[in-house]
Amino acid sequence: MAELGLRIEDLSCRILKNISMSLNKGEIGVVLGPNGAGKTTLLNTISGIYESESGKIFLNGENITNLPPEERNISYIFQNLALFPHLTVFENIAFPLKVKKEKNINETVEKFLRKLDIENIKYKYPLKISGGEKQRVAIARALVTSPSLLLMDEPFSSLDFEMRRFIRHEFMRIIKSFSITTLFVTHDPYEAEEVGDKIFRIENGKIKDENLKIKNRILVTSLKRISENTVLVDVGGFSLVAPAPEKNSDSYYIEFGAEDIHISCNKPPTPTLNTVSANVISYKDIDRRKIITLDVRGKKVVADVPAYIWDEIEGTRLFITIKYRDIYLKEAKNDL
Amino acid sequence: MARKLRFIIPILIFFIAWEIIARLPAVPEYLFPPFSVVLKRLYIEILRGSLMKNALLTIFRVSVGYFLGAISGITIGILSGISEKFNEAISPLVFLIYPIPAIGWIPVLMIWFGISNAVPIIAVLICAFFPIYLNTVRGVRSIDNSIINAAKTMGAKKAVLVKKVILPLAMPNIFTGLKLESGMSLRTGIVSEMLAIPSGLGFMLMKGESLIDVPLMFSVLLVIAIFSIIIDFVIRYIERKVLRWQN
Numbered sequence: 158m159a160e161l162g163l164r165i166e167d168l169s170c171r172i173l174k175n176i177s178m179s180l181n182k183g184e185i186g187v188v189l190g191p192n193g194a195g196k197t198t199l200l201n202t203i204s205g206i207y208e209s210e211s212g213k214i215f216l217n218g219e220n221i222t223n224l225p226p227e228e229r230n231i232s233y234i235f236q237n238l239a240l241f242p243h244l245t246v247f248e249n250i251a252f253p254l255k256v257k258k259e260k261n262i263n264e265t266v267e268k269f270l271r272k273l274d275i276e277n278i279k280y281k282y283p284l285k286i287s288g289g290e291k292q293r294v295a296i297a298r299a300l301v302t303s304p305s306l307l308l309m310d311e312p313f314s315s316l317d318f319e320m321r322r323f324i325r326h327e328f329m330r331i332i333k334s335f336s337i338t339t340l341f342v343t344h345d346p347y348e349a350e351e352v353g354d355k356i357f358r359i360e361n362g363k364i365k366d367e368n369l370k371i372k373n374r375i376l377v378t379s380l381k382r383i384s385e386n387t388v389l390v391d392v393g394g395f396s397l398v399a400p401a402p403e404k405n406s407d408s409y410y411i412e413f414g415a416e417d418i419h420i421s422c423n424k425p426p427t428p429t430l431n432t433v434s435a436n437v438i439s440y441k442d443i444d445r446r447k448i449i450t451l452d453v454r455g456k457k458v459v460a461d462v463p464a465y466i467w468d469e470i471e472g473t474r475l476f477i478t479i480k481y482r483d484i485y486l487k488e489a490k491n492d493l
Numbered sequence: 494m495a496r497k498l499r500f501i502i503p504i505l506i507f508f509i510a511w512e513i514i515a516r517l518p519a520v521p522e523y524l525f526p527p528f529s530v531v532l533k534r535l536y537i538e539i540l541r542g543s544l545m546k547n548a549l550l551t552i553f554r555v556s557v558g559y560f561l562g563a564i565s566g567i568t569i570g571i572l573s574g575i576s577e578k579f580n581e582a583i584s585p586l587v588f589l590i591y592p593i594p595a596i597g598w599i600p601v602l603m604i605w606f607g608i609s610n611a612v613p614i615i616a617v618l619i620c621a622f623f624p625i626y627l628n629t630v631r632g633v634r635s636i637d638n639s640i641i642n643a644a645k646t647m648g649a650k651k652a653v654l655v656k657k658v659i660l661p662l663a664m665p666n667i668f669t670g671l672k673l674e675s676g677m678s679l680r681t682g683i684v685s686e687m688l689a690i691p692s693g694l695g696f697m698l699m700k701g702e703s704l705i706d707v708p709l710m711f712s713v714l715l716v717i718a719i720f721s722i723i724i725d726f727v728i729r730y731i732e733r734k735v736l737r738w739q740n
Contacts, residue, residue: 201642204642205646206642206646226646227645227646227649227650231646233643233646235642237637237639239642241644242738243661243662244738252644252657253648256644256649256653284738
């Protein structure tokens with residue numbers, strides 16, 4: 158059974174009224190709601206910037222409700238990223254480590270600079286770097302202390318649509334590779350769908366509903382590196398090309414969202430990356446969507462597709478495609 | 494180079510015009526000496542040693558008063574900026590005392606401290622304190638809240654927060670106050686010496702006035718002008734170094 162990362166019980170503070178929610182360790186939760194719904198207040202209360210009026214907050218089983226912000230081991234990426242303008246990129250990333258009097262600060266910072274590909278700007282001040290680079294610095298600074306929880310308050314809102322899509326994907330790939338429990342705030346439903354494992358809709362300070370997104374997880378039997386950033390993953394019955402994992406491990410599983418599966422009844426005329434045949438086992442209707450359970454060469458896979466796509470499918474044999482960038486390789490522990 | 498020339502050329506033209514006007518037959522030399530005469534007198538006073546001795550005394554008094562005013566203005570300004578309670582306690586006093594000109598305190602200080610360095614030093618301190626205090630409060634208040642909250646969630650406690658985040662980010666405003674007050678402090682120091690103490694550049698001016706020694710007065714004024722330029726240059730240099738993240 159998955160371990161609980163964040164648990165909130167009957168939390169009230171300012172506009173927030175009796176908020177209850179939970180996230181498993183490593184899960185990404187999205188708080189979706191209009192402006193003024195209480196999204197930022199929720200993050201500020203969890204981080205300890207605001208004192209809660211009632212209720213409890215548990216992080217990895219520990220009650221942190223009455224702890225000051227500096228003792229909660231939470232990283233917070235603000236809407237404006239809140240980089241320190243008077244510190245260089247290197248000093249910004251080193252700041253939380255220095256404050257916590259960690260050892261080997263230089264080595265740790267250098268490691269994160271390399272990981273986020275921002276070594277070339279380490280001596281620059283935030284006023285001298287681009288928007289995308291600022292985002293990377295903010296992630297590095299947030300992750301460098303290995304926080305128990307990462308809070309993100311609409312960190313992409315200042316970017317234009319195209320840039321936002323690109324950076325968001327990059328951002329989430331990095332965060333997923335670290336398996337940190339994350340609570341992400343947005344008012345954009347498309348962003349919420351793309352980013353979150355769970356979506357919490359908030360209105361007037363109350364959680365309206367909680368929507369669990371279905372994830373497929375399959376244990377990897379063998380892994381072959383094709384290039385520096387790409388691997389060929391064999392999961393027993395079929396193979397997929399995926400981005401290389403961030404961490405080295407003895408065993409991995411692949412993860413992809415049920416919504417990230419594309420289905421068609423015809424085999425593509427030319428060989429296509431990550432397309433395999435599948436048989437329909439069962440399906441059910443939820444709203445205007447179909448949740449289809451498939452047998453993909455002996456492996457059970459769940460697809461979540463809009464109903465109108467399903468209506469075009471004939472028979473029980475079809476082809477599924479999973480995009481390279483929608484596949485995540487994660488270290489397999491005992492949670493599969 | 495072109496910038497330096499643009500600064501120097503008007504000054505040179507001014508000195509040449511001064512020389513020409515002062516040498517006109519209608520202008521009595523003892524009331525308005527030519528620039529060359531003032532330079533000659535300045536050279537003589539430097540050789541005598543009295544000008545340097547008095548100039549050093551003025552620099553000492555102004556520097557100490559300015560330094561104490563800056564340190565107290567920045568410290569109390571930061572406390573006011575971060576603590577609403579502290580600000581509520583101190584701001585009525587500030588608004589009561591701030592309108593009183595610093596030179597208005599000199600007669601009181603003379604009675605309290607007699608003829609001593611304390612009079613110009615405290616007058617300069619009072620002069621420097623208020624603008625630096627007000628600019629520091631403005632600087633602290635202008636810091637984006639999310640930056641302070643970010644530092645807090647990273648584990649920064651109050652002392653670290655002030656030293657590593659609040660003070661550096663309030664520096665642009667603090668330097669505005671420091672620059673404003675550098676010239677005012679020098680003026681206050683000299684006025685204090687004119688009124689209260691038989692030493693310093695202010696005293697030399699008064700001595701020149703009582704002896705109707707206009708070349709001496711002009712040479713002292715020239716030294717004061719040079720000091721003002723040097724002080725401004727030094728503060729701007731420090732500002733560029735401290736605020737290099739803004740450049």
